[in-house]
Amino acid sequence: MSRKTLGYLLILPSAVIIMVVLVYPLLYSGYLSFFETFVGPGTLILTPVGLKNYIETIKNPQWWWAFGRTAYFVLYDILVGMSLGLGIALLLNKEFRLRGIARALVLFPYVLPSIVKALMWKWIYNSDYGFLNGLLFQLGLIKDYIPWLSSPTLAIHMVILANIWEGTPFAIIMYLAALQTIPKELYEASEVDGATSWQMFTKITFPLIKPMTFILIVIKTVATFKIFDLVYALTAGGPGGSTQVVGYLMYSTVFDSLQFGKGAAMSYILLAIILVLVFIYSRLFQSEEA
Amino acid sequence: MRNSKIKNFTDGVLIVLAMIWTLLPLWWTFQTSISPEVDLTRVPPRWFPSSINLDYYHSIFFEKIGTTTTFRASLFNSSIISITVAVISVLLGSLAAYAIVRLNVLSGQWVIFTLLFAQMIPPVILITSLYVIASRVHLLDTKFLLILVYSALQLPMAIWILRGYFQTIPGEIEDSALIDGCSPSQVLFKIVLPLSGPALFTTGIFTFISSWGEFLMALVFTSSLSSKTMPVAIAEFMGRFTVDYGLMCAAGMIASVPPILIALIFQRFIIQGLTSGAVKG
Numbered sequence: 291m292s293r294k295t296l297g298y299l300l301i302l303p304s305a306v307i308i309m310v311v312l313v314y315p316l317l318y319s320g321y322l323s324f325f326e327t328f329v330g331p332g333t334l335i336l337t338p339v340g341l342k343n344y345i346e347t348i349k350n351p352q353w354w355w356a357f358g359r360t361a362y363f364v365l366y367d368i369l370v371g372m373s374l375g376l377g378i379a380l381l382l383n384k385e386f387r388l389r390g391i392a393r394a395l396v397l398f399p400y401v402l403p404s405i406v407k408a409l410m411w412k413w414i415y416n417s418d419y420g421f422l423n424g425l426l427f428q429l430g431l432i433k434d435y436i437p438w439l440s441s442p443t444l445a446i447h448m449v450i451l452a453n454i455w456e457g458t459p460f461a462i463i464m465y466l467a468a469l470q471t472i473p474k475e476l477y478e479a480s481e482v483d484g485a486t487s488w489q490m491f492t493k494i495t496f497p498l499i500k501p502m503t504f505i506l507i508v509i510k511t512v513a514t515f516k517i518f519d520l521v522y523a524l525t526a527g528g529p530g531g532s533t534q535v536v537g538y539l540m541y542s543t544v545f546d547s548l549q550f551g552k553g554a555a556m557s558y559i560l561l562a563i564i565l566v567l568v569f570i571y572s573r574l575f576q577s578e579e580a
Numbered sequence: 581m582r583n584s585k586i587k588n589f590t591d592g593v594l595i596v597l598a599m600i601w602t603l604l605p606l607w608w609t610f611q612t613s614i615s616p617e618v619d620l621t622r623v624p625p626r627w628f629p630s631s632i633n634l635d636y637y638h639s640i641f642f643e644k645i646g647t648t649t650t651f652r653a654s655l656f657n658s659s660i661i662s663i664t665v666a667v668i669s670v671l672l673g674s675l676a677a678y679a680i681v682r683l684n685v686l687s688g689q690w691v692i693f694t695l696l697f698a699q700m701i702p703p704v705i706l707i708t709s710l711y712v713i714a715s716r717v718h719l720l721d722t723k724f725l726l727i728l729v730y731s732a733l734q735l736p737m738a739i740w741i742l743r744g745y746f747q748t749i750p751g752e753i754e755d756s757a758l759i760d761g762c763s764p765s766q767v768l769f770k771i772v773l774p775l776s777g778p779a780l781f782t783t784g785i786f787t788f789i790s791s792w793g794e795f796l797m798a799l800v801f802t803s804s805l806s807s808k809t810m811p812v813a814i815a816e817f818m819g820r821f822t823v824d825y826g827l828m829c830a831a832g833m834i835a836s837v838p839p840i841l842i843a844l845i846f847q848r849f850i851i852q853g854l855t856s857g858a859v860k861g
């Protein structure tokens with residue numbers, strides 16, 4: 291058997307699974323997006339409607355609100371989550387006892403099942419017996435218990451806070467990896483020259499972790515556009531649609547309103563956006579490797 | 581000298597604060613799960629349980645009420661599904677990665693782009709058509725469907741990690757084995773795979789953790805005890821009108837045991853996997 295034949299044989303099983311479960315459904319979604327769907331008993335009736343689903347989605351303010359809200363999540367994730375990640379990474383990059391265990395502990399929010407994380411935050415935000423109200427009350431910061439998830443402006447920021455907690459470990463690990471590639475001699479030399487630690491950070495650390503920052507921004511953006519579990523479990527898009535993000539809107543369009551065609555059209559619009567982001571990412575990645 | 585002492589002290593305080601921020605939600609959940617029921621409705625809440633109460637754990641493991649029976653069945657399903665997916669991804673992923681790296685099959689730029697892209701596709705994009713297709717072929721509510729879907733979602737990442745690792749194995753070892761008369765498949769199974777232990781392990785851990793926690797697909801594709809997974813069971817717990825937080829937190833803690841153990845014992849592998857290009861934020 292030639293090397294090529296063996297090669298194709300080895301790749302075949304993965305290729306088949308990816309084709310059947312990723313590529314084919316992706317194409318089928320494209321097909322569905324041109325139909326209006328009616329769910330009958332045991333069947334799905336398709337009526338061709340041309341570009342109607344796309345046009346309706348683009349004209350739908352709800353979609354753009356959801357989109358803007360998701361972008362708002364992304365903004366917090368990048369500005370607050372990544373800064374927090376960098377800060378903690380800088381701390382964990384120092385020599386101290388128990389550093390190994392500390393590095394293992396920061397992984398927890400990353401590895402836990404997302405629904406368990408949602409459960410934790412739901413209980414923390416519980417307005418009667420939750421920990422957040424208790425803590426703020428005991429610290430004397432609030433006089434009355436606050437219903438965190440019942441007012442629109444509060445609710446979205448509470449979900450964002452939980453999302454930042456969940457996303458920080460990834461930034462920590464990536465930044466730690468980037469920090470470890472910086473040669474110690476650079477710091478030693480600059481110390482001899484009398485640089486302050488702030489100067490060392492702005493002149494050495496920050497420029498050298500810039501590529502990682504770019505990569506993280508793209509990964510974070512894509513990851514946050516996927517957000518669903520937390521919203522589903524904490525607020526189900528409410529109150530009053532105030533936490534309706536793109537992922538949740540698509541889910542409820544398909545499985546609550548049973549508009550399969552419109553859901554498919556939405557997924558193609560989102561896909562186009564993600565594709566642009568991935569293109570940027572792969573460009574960055576290639577310039578990294580070169 | 582004094583200056584550096586102050587600096588060490590502030591660093592220490594900041595590290596403790598970072599740990600508190602990371603672990604407080606987990607501690608709160610854990611302490612709820614071992615608190616007596618009266619503690620849970622105290623205002624303001626207790627930070628430490630007044631006495632240790634293991635009733636919630638007992639009822640999750642032994643009691644025969646609807647929610648606990650469902651939860652036990654879902655743990656069983658989740659274990660089977662995640663372990664199978666991890667094995668499939670490592671096995672098929674390493675074959676494919678080897679073909680790409682060493683046999684120069686599908687090794688072009690577009691494959692690399694596709695692998696990256698496939699990792700970034702939000703599952704919610706696939707769910708509409710997967711649901712329609714799965715209901716046509718009567719696979720809804722089966723463990724098989726979830727295993728298939730998860731494998732497809734994990735394979736691009738598995739191939740990506742393993743591809744990166746295989747590239748670091750010096751080609752000379754394989755070349756000399758080929759000259760000594762080994763076939764390419766013997767080289768793969770007798771030389772490359774045994775040398776790749778850490779990467780195979782990393783891939784296995786990653787695919788296991790992802791499948792263990794996956795929620796959206798499981799929510800849509802499973803409905804009965806025969807296939808419902810742990811995240812779906814927990815979500816149902818939470819959706820009830822009267823939520824028993826003690827029981828729920830105990831269930832959450834049990835569901836967290838596998839990933840927590842993995843994080844503690846195999847920390848190095850997780851970090852390696854993340855930094856070798858697993859792009860899941």
